[in-house]
Amino acid sequence: MGDSLAYQIKNMVFEGGGILGTSYLGVLDYLYRRGRIGGLQRLAGTSAGAITACIMSFNLPFEQIESIAASLDYKKIPEKTEINELKLIPEEVKAGLDELFGDINCIYRLLHDYGWFSTEYFYSWIQRVIADQFDIRKKHPPYTFTDFKNPYLHKENRPFYDLYIIGTDLSMKTSRVFSYETTPLMEVATAVRISMSIPLFFEAVKLQKEAANGTSMNTVFCDGGLLNNYPLNLFDTPKFNLDPYYGVNMETLGVRFMQQLNYKEIDCLLTYIESLLHAASYIQQGIYDSNPLNKERSIVVDTQGISPVDFDVTAYDEKYWFLYMQGYKAAKKYFGA
Structure with a gap:
């Protein structure tokens, strides 16, 4: 689209969107087929976008990326695991x-x-996915952002792309960027888990942090999309581009979902949470709209009203393929071929 095509893609940014992230596979299918991201260096994402960015950071062929993504069982993600504290309650009492x-x-x-819902299934899955990319003889899990930066630890000594994950620090009421520069010793799987932990829908992630006076603080994190669902401007600083175009890094390509403002009846906790997320996203839409160059460097996928928390999806079923193809078509439209 326009002048953006004259720039090499060095950075990619993926918006949060629950199961809508399946469409990112279609986008990547197009990009890899057409050799559009040969100069890629950095990846960033929120929520579903964080999952995509993490898998893509392994620097694998698209076929392997697709296979990893398909191994995620969406139906198990909203998990109702039994709480340890409640296991002592007799079954007849619990049933009542x-x-x-x-x-x-x-x-x-x-x-x-x-x-x-619990996020234990997803957390175990992303830990396994990450561990599969490392040589366990050189280092055992968990694997941190520092480990992602060290090709010696990776299978085949393969270098990874730099990874940036967006989360929300509720204790400090701010958005956080998890990366090699900011949180080198943090487990990457934990960062991705934080980023996809939709408020109220999924359990929050609690981490212990040492305060300045040496005491321990309990910090609560949740979905990065609450405050920064589409971190397109993350690489707009001189650190990543010394020659910005009107203050914008045109070497960044973002992928996001078409925003549609319409009425939705709120009749249960699920629709309440979904509407809450949409409201937060629409507020952030104003930041995106404030600069026309943001549209110049964004692939926009039309998911035609599918709910981001509709986890009734199976790999390669009708809904899965629909989202996949919507992503492919959006990328093709963006590049005009």
Whole structure:
């Protein structure tokens, strides 16, 4: 689109969007087929975009990226694991509580961990995916951003692309960038888990942090999309580009979803959370719209109203393929061929 095509793509940024992130596979299919990202150096993403950025950072052929993505069982992501503290309750008592209040495990999790569903399945999955890229003889998991930066530890000594994950630090009421520069000793799987932890829908991530006076603080993190769902301007600083075009790094290519403002009836916790996320996203839309160059460097995917929290998807089923092809078509339209 326009002048943006004259620049080499060195950075890619992926917006958050739950299961809509499946469409990123179609975008990448197009980009890899056409050899558009041979100069790629850095990847950033929020939520579903963080998952894509993480997998893509391994610097693998597209076929392997696609295979890894397809191994994620979407239906297991909203997980209702049993809470350890509730295992001592007799089953007949628990059944009565479930009948009275709904799922007692989920209610307990909502009250104590601030989310209805567990993210244990996803966390275990992303840990395995990451571990598969490392030579376990050289270092055992967990793997940090520093480890991602060290090709000696990787299988085949393959260098990774630089990775930037967006999260929300609720304790400090601010957006956070997790990366080699900012959080070198942080486990990457934890950073991705934070980034996809939709408020109220998924449990929050609690981490211990040492305060200046030596005491321990409990810090609560959640979905990066709450404050920065599309970190397109992350690489607009002189650190990443000494010759910006009107203050913008045109070597950054972003991928996002078409925003559609319409009425949605709120009749349960799920639709409440979904509408809450859309509201936060629409507020951020103003930042994106404020600079026409943001549109110049963004592939926009039309997902035609599919809910980002509709996890009733199976790899390569009809909905999966629809999102995949919408991503491919959007990339093709952007590049005009």
